[in-house]
Amino acid sequence: MQQYPTNQPCRVCGRATTQWCSRCQTAWYCSTEHARGDWARHREECRPASHGYGNNMIATPPPAEPQSISVSAILFVAEEERPRVVTINCRPPHHRPSNGCPIPFLQPYFDSPPESVVLTQGLNGEPLRFPLHIFYSPIALAKASPINRAIYHITSGAAPKPWAGTAVVLKFNGARRQGYTDAGANDLPALSAYFLTYQ
Template structure:
């Protein structure tokens, strides 16, 4: 609902409109009749907001993965799709981060919520240390030693339109992926 007199104040209910009238009447200026051509009540466009989600960080310096908070910037153009862009550059000092989407878990079972892994492809050649957290969750049995940081976000569904909080329940699927990666 909006104020029909000025069409500049928006309300969720008529009770809210009535309770705000004593304050709003001091700023309410009637719209000229020529401007009242569109009488459909549509709210103003919503401004995209930064979304914050929990992610898993595998840091080379840590023995265990840890939960971190990652901000996700809304997309600015429809060509980029609906999924926000995670701001993970601070975890990759080399400035380069590739990503892969993990859609299968243990024994090839499809994941209901795919995992989005970010890593630096040049970490091994750049002399980055072996990632101790990944080494530990794979018991050192991975075919390839992972180096550098890895950040894991969790999609909120198979359509990959946004992220939800990642957590320790996602570690078995990640361990299987790290073990199988060659």
């Protein structure tokens, strides 16, 4: 008969317990409440167990907050000649995560909170199946910061008003705009058309 560990200390309060995390079977808790309360820390180390001790398990609680996601975005840096693809991390919205659009982490690219515009039409005014979400610095535009050379390049310098400051472009995963998908080189023609008409 196999021996099962007993009377291990609860990770939260230290009380002796015979219950453990159902996923890794290495973290001991005296109650479901303590398992849930410790999940934010424990999930970093929780790995599926290759063996089982029996039925005296506490189900590992789901994460308190959904995990962040990463998508490819197009970055137009003012000082660079060409746009490039970067990875942007997004966190789910606080309210109604199943219905809201993730919130991108854009702090590395802007000194102040950016504003945004949604591009729903492409070349010749045709509707985009996957609208483009353009983030920019209103301060840079208002101050006439250095001309964005990457945008100048994709428009061949033909825009009536040059774009100033950095721009980051994310791509919605559909017309309902409830999430993002990877943006890439195929989105440049629609962006070029937009920057050519920017006033």
